[in-house]
Amino acid sequence: MGVENLLHGFQIxxxxxxxxxxxxxxxxxxxxxxxxxxxxANGVAILLPLxxxxxxxxxxxxxxxxxxxALFGGAITSVLFNIPGEPWSVATTFDGYPLxxxxxxxxxxxxxxxxxxxxxLFSIVLITFxxxxxxxxxxxxxxxxxxxxxxxxxxxxxxxxGGDPLKSLVSIVLGFxxxxxxxxxxxxxxxxxxxxxxxxxxxDFIVAVIGLFGVGEILLSVEEGLSFKGISTGMNLRVVLxxxxxxxxxxxxxxxxxxIGFWMGFKxxxxxxxxxxxxxxxxRFSKHPERFGKGELEGVVAPETAAHAAGVAAMLPMxxxxxxxxxxxxxxxGGLIIWxxxxxxxxxxxxxxxxxxxxxxMYTGNIIGVLMVLAFVPFxxxxxxxxxxxxxxxxxxxxxxxxxxxxxSMIDIWYMLIFGVxxxxxxxxxxxxxxxxxxxVLGDLAENxxxxxxxxxxxxxxxxxxxxxxxxxxAAAIFxxxxxxxxxxxxxxxxxxxxAPHRS
Amino acid sequence: xxxxxxxxxxxxxxxxxxxxxxxxxIGIGWGTDGPRxxxxxxxxxxxxxxxxxxxxxxxxxxxxDRPFVTREQFRPVLKVLWPATLMVILIKPLGLYxxxxxxxxxxxxxxxRHGWLALVLCAVGIPVLTFVVFEMWFLVPMPKGPLxxxxxx
Numbered sequence: 233m234g235v236e237n238l239l240h241g242f243q244i245x246x247x248x249x250x251x252x253x254x255x256x257x258x259x260x261x262x263x264x265x266x267x268x269x270x271x272x273a274n275g276v277a278i279l280l281p282l283x284x285x286x287x288x289x290x291x292x293x294x295x296x297x298x299x300x301x302a303l304f305g306g307a308i309t310s311v312l313f314n315i316p317g318e319p320w321s322v323a324t325t326f327d328g329y330p331l332x333x334x335x336x337x338x339x340x341x342x343x344x345x346x347x348x349x350x351x352x353l354f355s356i357v358l359i360t361f362x363x364x365x366x367x368x369x370x371x372x373x374x375x376x377x378x379x380x381x382x383x384x385x386x387x388x389x390x391x392x393x394g395g396d397p398l399k400s401l402v403s404i405v406l407g408f409x410x411x412x413x414x415x416x417x418x419x420x421x422x423x424x425x426x427x428x429x430x431x432x433x434x435x436d437f438i439v440a441v442i443g444l445f446g447v448g449e450i451l452l453s454v455e456e457g458l459s460f461k462g463i464s465t466g467m468n469l470r471v472v473l474x475x476x477x478x479x480x481x482x483x484x485x486x487x488x489x490x491x492i493g494f495w496m497g498f499k500x501x502x503x504x505x506x507x508x509x510x511x512x513x514x515x516r517f518s519k520h521p522e523r524f525g526k527g528e529l530e531g532v533v534a535p536e537t538a539a540h541a542a543g544v545a546a547m548l549p550m551x552x553x554x555x556x557x558x559x560x561x562x563x564x565x566g567g568l569i570i571w572x573x574x575x576x577x578x579x580x581x582x583x584x585x586x587x588x589x590x591x592x593x594m595y596t597g598n599i600i601g602v603l604m605v606l607a608f609v610p611f612x613x614x615x616x617x618x619x620x621x622x623x624x625x626x627x628x629x630x631x632x633x634x635x636x637x638x639x640x641s642m643i644d645i646w647y648m649l650i651f652g653v654x655x656x657x658x659x660x661x662x663x664x665x666x667x668x669x670x671x672x673v674l675g676d677l678a679e680n681x682x683x684x685x686x687x688x689x690x691x692x693x694x695x696x697x698x699x700x701x702x703x704x705x706x707a708a709a710i711f712x713x714x715x716x717x718x719x720x721x722x723x724x725x726x727x728x729x730x731x732a733p734h735r736s
Numbered sequence: 737x738x739x740x741x742x743x744x745x746x747x748x749x750x751x752x753x754x755x756x757x758x759x760x761x762i763g764i765g766w767g768t769d770g771p772r773x774x775x776x777x778x779x780x781x782x783x784x785x786x787x788x789x790x791x792x793x794x795x796x797x798x799x800x801d802r803p804f805v806t807r808e809q810f811r812p813v814l815k816v817l818w819p820a821t822l823m824v825i826l827i828k829p830l831g832l833y834x835x836x837x838x839x840x841x842x843x844x845x846x847x848x849r850h851g852w853l854a855l856v857l858c859a860v861g862i863p864v865l866t867f868v869v870f871e872m873w874f875l876v877p878m879p880k881g882p883l884x885x886x887x888x889x
């Protein structure tokens with residue numbers, strides 16, 4: 233049944249128009265991934281208004297292709313310029329940049345792209361088989377289950393996100409508050425508008441994404457004084473083929489990285505820890521751990537496989553549950569709503585063309601993507617040689633256009649600037665931005681799920697633990713919420729347990 | 737760093753208070769058909785106040801020498817910010833394309849010290865390109881001013 237649907241999906245994805253859309257999306261995405269201040273999330277956000285007039289399947293292919301491109305693009309800057317374009321490319325710089333300095337940039341890039349591709353393919357295959365199953369289970373979910381999943385989503389930011397759990401919490405709550413501003417559709421009451429007409433529409437998350445990630449990132453990067461010292465790529469067909477011959481040696485690293493990536497990736501914020509974890513595992517199991525950090529090809533393979541596997545896996549909860557696993561997936565979810573599709577498990581039965589077209593396009597998009605980046609690396613790397621006095625205002629202008637186009641409203645450009653400053657301050661103070669965006673997207677959904685659950689239970693919170701599925705998910709969520717409190721306590725406990733024999 | 741952390745936490749606590757007060761105004765209890773409009777935001781506000789207060793207290797007790805931003809770092813940030821603000825102000829009277837052309841030209845000349853040829857190419861070429869892409873291909877209208885009106889758009 234799955235294979236049949238997939239074949240049907242390929243018939244949709246492999247039309248000349250949709251392939252062209254994919255090529256266009258990947259080119260643009262790679263450029264966006266290479267440019268500082270423009271990552272996958274706000275690239276997708278800026279492009280979203282252009283898709284309003286497209287058929288939904290082509291639109292989602294454009295946006296996902298952009299996302300794959302941005303994932304590939306991040307590796308280029310990490311290896312050649314020692315600048316991680318995205319947080320999950322940080323681990324790639326550890327060995328990628330030393331390799332490039334030793335004149336093996338071509339090998340490092342080939343390894344990075346190939347492992348990205350392998351990681352992505354692994355996740356796509358899993359999505360192909362698991363997504364329909366998960367959607368079927370999710371069809372039986374009621375409001376309490378959905379609210380429990382939301383809890384789990386946000387608890388994993390706190391428990392697994394790293395950084396200050398309190399600041400993650402503030403970020404989440406702030407996102408929900410911003411989402412609540414404006415008209416309450418359930419009661420028709422105005423909330424937190426304080427008499428301002430402009431506040432009645434509330435805050436659009438697309439504008440928030442563009443401001444927080446786009447403008448905020450630009451401010452951060454000009455502060456560091458942009459000066460790109462790139463190393464030439466040294467890519468040609470010989471290098472690619474020779475590197476491919478050595479890659480089977482790292483088969484275990486591929487498998488490990490792909491599993492870690494998929495497992496971490498379908499939970500929010502998973503790509504970055506996945507890449508670090510995969511790197512750490514590769515180093516621990518290596519015969520030459522001392523070579524890591526000095527230019528070991530395996531140190532590029534491990535994080536790239538995991539990061540790309542995680543990036544793809546973030547799409548799984550988005551298409552099956554309607555809950556995005558990453559800010560980029562969140563923007564796509566917003567797109568689904570704008571195109572008139574109802575995200576969630578019903579998508580599989582009501583819009584099979586869309587879902588299977590999307591899944592099939594993940595295969596084609598990544599195949600086209602890896603071939604394109606391998607072929608055109610020097611071109612993409614050259615983008616960073618554009619002087620930053622041109623790039624900076626260009627990115628600001630593009631952000632302004634993107635913000636305005638969402639609702640054709642001037643106030644959104646102002647919001648974008650304000651969100652930019654907030655993003656800059658928050659980033660400097662280590663407040664995570666991804667949970668804020670996710671909360672802003674999911675705010676209304678979460679609140680409605682909570683309200684409906686409470687109506688079902690006549691106001692008792694017990695409904696979240698008494699129903700079996702909701703209970704298990706809530707328990708997991710509570711576990712993640714208290715994890716930051718438990719961890720130091722557990723460490724102390726273990727510390728004394730280990731120390732005790734020494735004393736006796 | 738400490739001052740910035742404290743200031744941010746204080747603003748967040750204040751914001752939380754505003755949210756809580758507004759939620760109390762519209763009702764946080766049980767209405768005729770379920771929780772009232774203020775129910776969800778009220779508890780969000782409470783969590784925000786508590787979390788931000790603890791962050792503030794922690795920041796108070798921790799002293800770091802690392803400054804939030806040095807003068808050298810902040811100057812380029814302002815150099816991006818205030819021309820951008822000016823551009824946004826100019827969008828209304830001049831339209832987005834002209835405002836962005838002026839902004840790009842100004843920034844390129846002032847920060848990048850680019851030659852006039854590069855200046856004209858970028859500051860004219862890029863807005864024209866965006867005009868073609870947005871207004872003509874994808875039919876997404878942008879704010880337009882007297883220049884576009886004069887050209888017949």
